[in-house]
Each structure stands twice: as C-alpha cells, then as structure tokens.
Amino acid sequence: MSSARIPYVPLGAFYFFYFAVIGGFMPYWGLYLQSLGFGAAEIGQLMAIVMATRIFAPNFWGYIADRTGKRLLLVRFGALMITLGWLGVFLAREFWPLALVLLAYGFFQNAILAQFESVTMAHLGEQRDRYSQVRLWGSLGFIVVGTGLGVAFDHISLSVLPLAMLACALATWLSSLAVPDIATATRRDASHGFREILRRPAVWTFFAAHFLLLLSHAPYYTFYSIHLESHGYSRTEIGWLWGLGVGAEVLMFLVMHKVLPRTGEQRMLLWSLLLSALRWVMIGFGADLPAVIWLAQLLHAASFATFHAAAMVVIFRHFGDGHQGQGQAVYSMLWGVGVALGSWVAGAVWSVATAPWIFSVAALLCLLAWVLLHQAGTKASAPASRA
Numbered sequence: 001m002s003s004a005r006i007p008y009v010p011l012g013a014f015y016f017f018y019f020a021v022i023g024g025f026m027p028y029w030g031l032y033l034q035s036l037g038f039g040a041a042e043i044g045q046l047m048a049i050v051m052a053t054r055i056f057a058p059n060f061w062g063y064i065a066d067r068t069g070k071r072l073l074l075v076r077f078g079a080l081m082i083t084l085g086w087l088g089v090f091l092a093r094e095f096w097p098l099a100l101v102l103l104a105y106g107f108f109q110n111a112i113l114a115q116f117e118s119v120t121m122a123h124l125g126e127q128r129d130r131y132s133q134v135r136l137w138g139s140l141g142f143i144v145v146g147t148g149l150g151v152a153f154d155h156i157s158l159s160v161l162p163l164a165m166l167a168c169a170l171a172t173w174l175s176s177l178a179v180p181d182i183a184t185a186t187r188r189d190a191s192h193g194f195r196e197i198l199r200r201p202a203v204w205t206f207f208a209a210h211f212l213l214l215l216s217h218a219p220y221y222t223f224y225s226i227h228l229e230s231h232g233y234s235r236t237e238i239g240w241l242w243g244l245g246v247g248a249e250v251l252m253f254l255v256m257h258k259v260l261p262r263t264g265e266q267r268m269l270l271w272s273l274l275l276s277a278l279r280w281v282m283i284g285f286g287a288d289l290p291a292v293i294w295l296a297q298l299l300h301a302a303s304f305a306t307f308h309a310a311a312m313v314v315i316f317r318h319f320g321d322g323h324q325g326q327g328q329a330v331y332s333m334l335w336g337v338g339v340a341l342g343s344w345v346a347g348a349v350w351s352v353a354t355a356p357w358i359f360s361v362a363a364l365l366c367l368l369a370w371v372l373l374h375q376a377g378t379k380a381s382a383p384a385s386r387a
Contacts (some may be wrong), residue, residue, distance in 0.1 A: 006123055008134060010179040014116060015138030017171040021082075021109070023145035024165045027225050027242040028158065031235075034226065035158045042095060043073020044347015047222045050101050051343055053106030054336020061111040071115040072181045079173035080111035086169050087108025089162040110336060114328035121316055121324065122182045128316060129261060132253035132309050139250040139305075141168075143243045150239010194323045198330070203318050205376040206269070206311070211334040212369035213273060213307065216280060223350055224283070229285035230352050231287040241293065245300030252305040260309060268310040270373055275302035277366035284359025 033043045062080070065071045069213030085108065088101035120134055149164060197203055225238050233241070260268060279299035311331065319327030346358055 005128065006125075006130075007180050010175065011120055011123060011134045012137035013175040014172065014179055015135060017140035017168055017175050018079075018113065018116075018141070020027065020141035020145040020168040021165055021172060023142035023242075023246075024149055024161060026221055026315070027146050027155065027239060028149060028161055030222060030226050031153075031229065032158045032161045036093060036281065038095070040223075040226075040350045041347050042344050043226075044345075044350065046095070046099060047337060048340040048343040048347070049074060050102050050106035050110075051218075051221075051336050051340035053103060054110040054332050054334075055340065056327035057107045057111035058332035058336070061115060061328070062326040065115050065118070066323060066326050069183065071119050072176070072179060075112045075116050075175070076176045077168070078108040078115075079176045081108045082112075082371060083166070083169040083173050085262045086162070086166045089165075097347065108142060114332040116176075117312065117328050118324045119179065121183060121312070123180075129257040131312055132256035132260075132305075135309075136250045136253035139246045139253060142199065142246045143250070145273075146246065147239045147243035150242070151236050153235040153239070158337035184363035188337050194326050196317075197318055197323060197327070200318065201376060205372055206314055207330060207334055209273065209373045210311065210331065211338045212305075212365045212372075213276060213303070214335045214338030215342045216276065216338075216365040216369075217303070218339045219346045219350075219355075219358045219362055220280070220283065221339055222343040222346055223355070227283070228293070233293075241297050244294065245297040248298045248301035249305040249372055252301040253309065256306070256309045260313065265310040265314050266373070268306050269314075270370055272302045272307035272310070273366045273370040273373070275299050276307075277363040277370075279303050279360040280359040284356040284362075287355070 012387060030043050030047065033046060037219065038046070061074055065074055085101065086105040088104070092098040092101045121128060124130060124134070144163070145168060149161070152160075198207075224243070225242075228238050228241065229235070276299070279296050279302070281301075282292050282296035286296065315327045315331055316324065342362075349358065
C-alpha cells in the first residue's frame, strides 16, 4: 500500500480525540473524585473498576471482530456508547452509582482501541513501521487537553471535568465516522490456532513483561497528580508535567520508524523496562526536587512510547491478520489486569509517607520484567527476525 492511499488525517483525528478523553481522565479524575469527598482507598477502587474492564471487554470484542471482520463498525458503535454512557457522570455522586457509570464507560473505552489499532495496521499495510507517525496524534490530543485543563483548573472548579470529557467523547465518535473502512482477515483465515500462538515462548514471555510493566504504572496513573499536589505543585504545573511526558512520547513516535528497524524489538523492549524502573524511583523519591520530577517525565518516552511501538510490531508479526484482534485484545486485557490490580493495591496502602516505597516496588516490577525478557534472549526475537 502506498503512502498516498493511507488515510492519515482520519486515522490521526480518531487517535487525537480518543486520547483527549484520556488526557482529561488520567491526570484529573483522581483529583475530581477527591473533590467529591472520596478517600484514597475509594479512589483506588473506582479507578480499578475502569481499568478492570480491560480484562474482559477487549477479549469479548476481539473475538467478535476476528469472527466478523467488522472492526471499524464495532469501533463506531463503541465510541457512540462512550458518549451516551458518559452522560451518567452528571447524575452519579455516590460510590456505587458512580462505579456503575465507570464500569459502562470502561467497557467501551477500553475495548475499541485494540480494534482500531488493527484497522490502522490494515491501512498501513507494508508500511507498518510508520504506525508511530499516526499514533502520535493521540499523544497530541492528550497534551492539548491535559495541559489545557491543568491551567483551567487553577481558575475554575474541577466540576467541569465531566463536561470536557463528554465533548471529547462526542468528537471521538464523529471522527470514527470519517475513517474509511477496510477489509480485515477473519479468524477462519488464520493458519495457526490462537492458543498455539500464545504458547510460543517469545509470545508469553513478552506478555508477561507487558503485564509487569503495566502493574508498575498503576501508582502513576492513579495517584501521580495527588502525589504532586501533596508536595505543593499547582494544577497548572501538574498539567504541564503530564503534557511533558506525552510530549516526549510524541517526539519518540516521530523517530521510531527509523530507530526501531535498526534497534530491533527485543532490544527496544529491554531498554524501555530499565528506563521505566529509573523513572519510578525518581518520581517516588524526588517529589521535593522539581528538576528531578520534570526530568522523570521525559522518561515517559521509554516507559510507554518505545515499548508500545515495539509491542505493536511484535503482536502483528506473531498473530498475523487472522488473530490480530485477539492478539491486540490480550495486550489490552493485560493492561487492564495490571493497572486495575495495581490501583487497588496502591489505593489500600497509599499515603504521603508510603508513596516513595510504592514507586520503589513499581521499579522492582520493571526489573523483573527485564529479567524475563533477557532470559528469553534470542528465542524472543527469532520469530521477528524471520518475518
């Protein structure tokens, strides 16, 4: 497929608005819940509910998508349901009603991305190394909303957060309508069974490392803003810190199509894990040193961007077209398991005093993931090298 036929603008627009929703949710949802009077344990539980939907929703949708090949139709339906479901946030203020709303929101929000990744890869065709140039628009959407709301919330109430996210959700659905449909293989086309692929050492080792990395991210996703605010950072500074991290991600995505073919997926994954461990230690123990916190956010380029870009290539090469939806779904499911479990545990023990040690445990999880991938060695990279 030539680059002229790739619908960069519609694909990029969807990523922009999809991650704009997350740009409002991840930095400020914990603060919003705090403003409603919820404690750390309840915040951790509510965040865990959203993350936990990644355990079952992506696999359910992935199964349907691989059976029907109607990935884009499922994405459009899910984006519409996110918009409609988000209306419930305006009514829910108590724990259980809010938990039900977040369960519905997470079920669709966390399911459609895996299928849209497959749609994007299908449009890119043989130019899959240019995936990062499309995906970076999602990072830009996160930055625009994340930093913009940070500045706004130093002057206006956090109560407007649901309205901002509703607007972004509506734009996500509208942008999905502009993406051209494309034929994708169904499960019946696959020459190898899904379970057979999962049993490959290179595959299950990769997924285990991915799970540990996301488990380590849970304190960051759930309590980073609360952690900074407890150390005197303003909401404008918090917004810019989130934006800086995603900005570093954008810059990395811009060059990944050149760097990844030279470096290889295995080496890229290993470096990502080491730098992620360093990042968590800096955040945990450097909160009173602004220079350390700002520098740590630059490492988001490693803890997310480089790992994710390499992971997309690994998944595509191992799962091919016929099982692509399910492969993406497992990747997304493990994201949910890791962050949900980590959010629940972190919420149960979180305090200003325990924060450094919680981030230290996160660093150790990254090192464990590094050991798993390193021991796999050439076995993990051999399938990719033959592709």
